[in-house]
Amino acid sequence: xNEKKSVLIGITGGIAAxxxxxxxxxxxxxxxxxxxxxxxxxxxxxxxxxFETLSGNPVITDSFExxxxxxxxxxxxxxxxxxxxxxxxxATGNIIAKAAAGLADxxxxxxxxxxxxxxxxxxxxxxxxxxxxxxxxxxxxxxLKKRGFIIIEPDAGELACGVEGKGRLPREEVIFAVTERExxxxxxxxxxxxxxxxxxxxxxxxxxxxxxHSSGKMGLAVAEECWRLGADVLLISGRDAVPSxxxxxxxVTGASEMKEAVLRRLKEKGADLVVMTAxxxxxxxxxxxxxxxxxxxxxxxxxxxxxxxxxxxxxxTSQVPVIGFAAESDNVVEYAREKLKKKGxxxxxxxxxxxxxxxxxxxxxxxxxxxMEETRELKRMSKRDIAGHLAGEIVLLxxxxx
Ligand code: CTP
Numbered sequence: 338x339n340e341k342k343s344v345l346i347g348i349t350g351g352i353a354a355x356x357x358x359x360x361x362x363x364x365x366x367x368x369x370x371x372x373x374x375x376x377x378x379x380x381x382x383x384x385x386x387x388f389e390t391l392s393g394n395p396v397i398t399d400s401f402e403x404x405x406x407x408x409x410x411x412x413x414x415x416x417x418x419x420x421x422x423x424x425x426x427x428a429t430g431n432i433i434a435k436a437a438a439g440l441a442d443x444x445x446x447x448x449x450x451x452x453x454x455x456x457x458x459x460x461x462x463x464x465x466x467x468x469x470x471x472x473x474x475x476x477x478x479x480x481l482k483k484r485g486f487i488i489i490e491p492d493a494g495e496l497a498c499g500v501e502g503k504g505r506l507p508r509e510e511v512i513f514a515v516t517e518r519e520x521x522x523x524x525x526x527x528x529x530x531x532x533x534x535x536x537x538x539x540x541x542x543x544x545x546x547x548x549x550h551s552s553g554k555m556g557l558a559v560a561e562e563c564w565r566l567g568a569d570v571l572l573i574s575g576r577d578a579v580p581s582x583x584x585x586x587x588x589v590t591g592a593s594e595m596k597e598a599v600l601r602r603l604k605e606k607g608a609d610l611v612v613m614t615a616x617x618x619x620x621x622x623x624x625x626x627x628x629x630x631x632x633x634x635x636x637x638x639x640x641x642x643x644x645x646x647x648x649x650x651x652x653x654t655s656q657v658p659v660i661g662f663a664a665e666s667d668n669v670v671e672y673a674r675e676k677l678k679k680k681g682x683x684x685x686x687x688x689x690x691x692x693x694x695x696x697x698x699x700x701x702x703x704x705x706x707x708x709m710e711e712t713r714e715l716k717r718m719s720k721r722d723i724a725g726h727l728a729g730e731i732v733l734l735x736x737x738x739x
Pocket of ligand 1: 592613614615616617618619644645646647648649660661662663664665676
């Protein structure tokens with residue numbers, strides 16, 4: 338659980354200001370202390386009362402209008418001193434220009450100028466596409482980047498002004514996730530990790546295919562947790578696996594395609610670790626028919642062949658450590674230990690699929706971390722929590738140099 342970190346959210350005058358209500362709720366749900374500062378223009382879009390109610394803290398609106406500042410007599414300084422991270426969302430062209438120029442003419446810009454060097458500063462521009470692409474805004478953002486500000490690029494899509502283009506405030510979940518990453522301590526910083534997730538899909542003909550029940554939730558949780566801890570993560574996912582809002586994701590269909598994607602990434606960029614969470618099909622049709630198979634009178638026998646074992650293929654050309662996953666219904670730990678040795682894994686996470694309310698598609702699981710040294714049982718918990726424990730093991734693995 339979060340040790341009650343403090344975030345200062347600066348809201349400026351853009352239509353996306355209303356979305357910050359959801360952002361505040363995400364922070365509160367994760368036990369953050371949230372302080373909101375609003376510019377005059379922001380208050381034209383949404384009232385401070387909304388944020389006072391959601392954050393449980395007084396909202397800062399202007400430096401000179403109140404006779405009694407709430408956060409200390411030199412409010413901008415005491416605020417800047419007390420927070421762990423600063424987020425400006427939505428950030429207008431105006432506040433970006435002021436921050437770049439060092440202007441301080443209201444409580445928000447004054448506080449930005451007073452922020453400590455080491456406080457992560459996250460800027461979420463949201464505006465009309467022409468304003469965003471204006472060389473003045475581009476230069477101001479470059480200046481802020483050079484000074485260590487983190488800029489979350491806006492999304493492309495339909496803008497409030499009716500035109501299509503880049504300028505939409507990114508999803509609240511993305512802003513929250515980036516803030517979590519910037520304040521995590523980044524124990525996996527500099528590490529390149531490949532995570533596979535979901536089920537592979539093996540085509541029989543243009544209509545039918547063979548797959549399995551994996552949803553990709555476990556792989557997603559592992560990838561996002563490693564990313565939160567600062568790793569450079571690529572998620573290679575089966576076609577229908579749950580998407581990530583934050584981690585770059587490459588989609589593949591069959592086991593062979595997943596193998597190719599993993600090996601290509603290893604060759605092109607290298608990796609410090611591969612986590613094979615994907616439920617890779619062990620068999621694929623001998624032949625994929627190019628035309629739809631028409632039904633006949635009798636039954637139909639499909640001839641299947643083995644798929645490549647991706648872990649073995651990795652081991653043929655690379656020394657990279659691999660963490661495997663296994664779904665077992667009996668002799669869970671025993672079978673897992675056999676796979677650990679046979680596949681040369683650093684660790685294997687064995688899921689007990691007989692447990693109620695766990696396994697495929699569920700948000701929960703009951704599993705065992707099995708390594709050569711020990712077996713650790715993780716009683717039923719959320720896949721997010723399992724990913725948290727696994728990321729801890731990954732940090733230890735790197736610290737031990739394996
Ligand atoms: N795996 C792989 N390539 C395959 C199949 C599986 O790399 N063609 C990986 C999975 O991603 C997982 C681990 O191997 O990390 C699971 O090992 P495996 O022996 O395939 O487990 P099961 O499929 O559960 O094996 P079995 O059916 O023999 O129990």
